[in-house]
Amino acid sequence: MNEQLPESRLSTTDEQGYRVYVHPIEVKGYWATLRSYTSWFLIAIYLIVPWIYINGRQVILLDLPKREFYLFGTTFYGHDGPLLIFLLLGFILFISFVTSVWGRVWCGYACPQTVFIERIFRKIEAFVEGGARRREKLHQMPWNFEKLSKKSVKWFLFILVSLHIVHSGLGYFVGTHRLIEISLQAPTENMGLFITMLVMTFIILFDFGWFREQFCIIACPYGRFQSIAMDENSKIVAYDEKRGEPRRNPGITRAQEGDCVNCSMCVKACPTGIDIRDGLQMECIACTACIDACDTIMDKVKKPRGLIRYSSENELEGKPRSVQTRSYIYLTLLFIVLVAAITQVNLRQEFRAQFLRGSSVPYQVITKSNTPDTIVNHFIISISYYRHHDEEIILALDGKYKDLGIKLVSNEMKIVMDKDNKKVNYFFQFPKTILEDGERSIQVNFMNVETNEILKTKEVILVGPIK
Numbered sequence: 062m063n064e065q066l067p068e069s070r071l072s073t074t075d076e077q078g079y080r081v082y083v084h085p086i087e088v089k090g091y092w093a094t095l096r097s098y099t100s101w102f103l104i105a106i107y108l109i110v111p112w113i114y115i116n117g118r119q120v121i122l123l124d125l126p127k128r129e130f131y132l133f134g135t136t137f138y139g140h141d142g143p144l145l146i147f148l149l150l151g152f153i154l155f156i157s158f159v160t161s162v163w164g165r166v167w168c169g170y171a172c173p174q175t176v177f178i179e180r181i182f183r184k185i186e187a188f189v190e191g192g193a194r195r196r197e198k199l200h201q202m203p204w205n206f207e208k209l210s211k212k213s214v215k216w217f218l219f220i221l222v223s224l225h226i227v228h229s230g231l232g233y234f235v236g237t238h239r240l241i242e243i244s245l246q247a248p249t250e251n252m253g254l255f256i257t258m259l260v261m262t263f264i265i266l267f268d269f270g271w272f273r274e275q276f277c278i279i280a281c282p283y284g285r286f287q288s289i290a291m292d293e294n295s296k297i298v299a300y301d302e303k304r305g306e307p308r309r310n311p312g313i314t315r316a317q318e319g320d321c322v323n324c325s326m327c328v329k330a331c332p333t334g335i336d337i338r339d340g341l342q343m344e345c346i347a348c349t350a351c352i353d354a355c356d357t358i359m360d361k362v363k364k365p366r367g368l369i370r371y372s373s374e375n376e377l378e379g380k381p382r383s384v385q386t387r388s389y390i391y392l393t394l395l396f397i398v399l400v401a402a403i404t405q406v407n408l409r410q411e412f413r414a415q416f417l418r419g420s421s422v423p424y425q426v427i428t429k430s431n432t433p434d435t436i437v438n439h440f441i442i443s444i445s446y447y448r449h450h451d452e453e454i455i456l457a458l459d460g461k462y463k464d465l466g467i468k469l470v471s472n473e474m475k476i477v478m479d480k481d482n483k484k485v486n487y488f489f490q491f492p493k494t495i496l497e498d499g500e501r502s503i504q505v506n507f508m509n510v511e512t513n514e515i516l517k518t519k520e521v522i523l524v525g526p527i528k
């Protein structure tokens with residue numbers, strides 16, 4: 062990589078616009094250690110959480126086909142969609158607050174892109190191909206046996222890791238127990254999932270294995286958003302120009318030069334290929350690699366650390382750093398949204414029942430000699446019950462409806478709520494004579510068998526022939 066980076070184009074493209082592949086050197090230091098611990102902690106959470114079961118239930122299970130989302134003891138359904146608004150709003154406010162105070166800390170420490178690339182993919186690359194210089198040399202050499210064998214081994218290991226990442230991700234959506242079953246079956250038995258897995262594996266391989274920093278520079282929406290959320294008080298990784306310049310260069314005497322010895326280690330360490338000495342740039346993901354690289358050099362030349370450090374534009378100009386009013390506004394709004402979301406979750410009805418007409422015809426008429434015609438209405442009753450212990454429920458009619466001759470028939474007269482959501486078939490039988498203009502409204506009670514508590518009363522419209 063050129064040590065003198067061009068100002069008029071991206072540092073990861075050449076004069077013709079072709080990509081210049083970045084081979085950052087590995088740095089050691091305080092921030093590298095902190096980032097390493099944070100990344101491994103996050104990777105461990107990602108891999109372990111889908112295997113944690115409490116009371117027989119996976120602690121996070123996002124069942125998209127059933128539109129059931131189980132999160133740490135609470136189930137959300139498709140009809141809880143409005144809660145998504147709180148979730149999205151809360152996420153935007155949280156990111157805005159964090160970015161306004163700590164800058165791109167998310168990119169440097171928690172973004173899956175950074176975490177997986179730096180902790181796994183780059184490590185594999187270094188293990189197979191060697192350090193940054195050897196990797197660059199290998200990249201530039203013509204195809205020969207050494208290059209082919211090293212690249213093959215590297216991509217084979219990338220594929221293994223990508224498969225593992227994708228399967229762990231699928232565990233959140235199909236359940237890890239089922240994932241094991243599926244994995245032991247032929248792909249043709251679960252073609253949809255198999256194709257999803259292949260596509261996701263390809264995307265991960267492409268992005269983490271090859272596209273890398275280009276995603277942060279070209280495609281990441283957060284990269285653009287951060288320039289709106291950040292201000293002159295936000296934390297940034299910055300080069301102290303006042304202290305560093307004029308950097309060591311031919312023509313500059315030792316007495317004139319600043320603390321920057323122009324070693325380019327900060328550039329060589331940068332995974333997005335930029336020179337932090339050119340000022341705050343959108344490509345900077347605040348990974349802190351340049352801080353550690355420069356601190357190591359400062360130690361060697363016996364100058365104080367921190368020529369590149371966490372700072373803010375105000376701080377660099379010698380002004381006091383303060384948290385801006387808008388950061389407090391973000392925090393206050395975030396708090397309001399959180400309270401509203403918690404209230405909304407607690408106000409959710411524990412018991413919901415929905416009557417859906419069951420067959421293509423609204424009613425059937427059963428004719429018997431010497432008795433009035435009997436009408437049958439078929440309903441599929443969808444019940445959601447948020448309590449997480451098995452309970453038996455029955456549908457009960459008030460005595461006045463029984464006196465009218467209305468009967469309920471089902472093969473599940475006692476509904477055992479052993480899961481949060483159930484569908485049962487019920488047939489309402491009644492004499493035609495109870496209808497007025499072809500319909501009759503009645504009230505149906507859902508009762509707890511054990512306590513006789515009426516959990517819900519629903520209105521049902523029975524229909525039949527008008528004449």
Ligand code: SF4
Pocket residue numbers: 298327330331332333334335336337344345346347348349350351352
């Ligand atoms: S400039 Fe420094 S902090 Fe920013 S991406 Fe490059 S190495 Fe990381």
Ligand code: SF4
Pocket residue numbers: 300305320321322323324325326327328338354355358368369
């Ligand atoms: S690592 Fe530090 S001393 Fe070396 S070029 Fe970068 S800023 Fe200058």
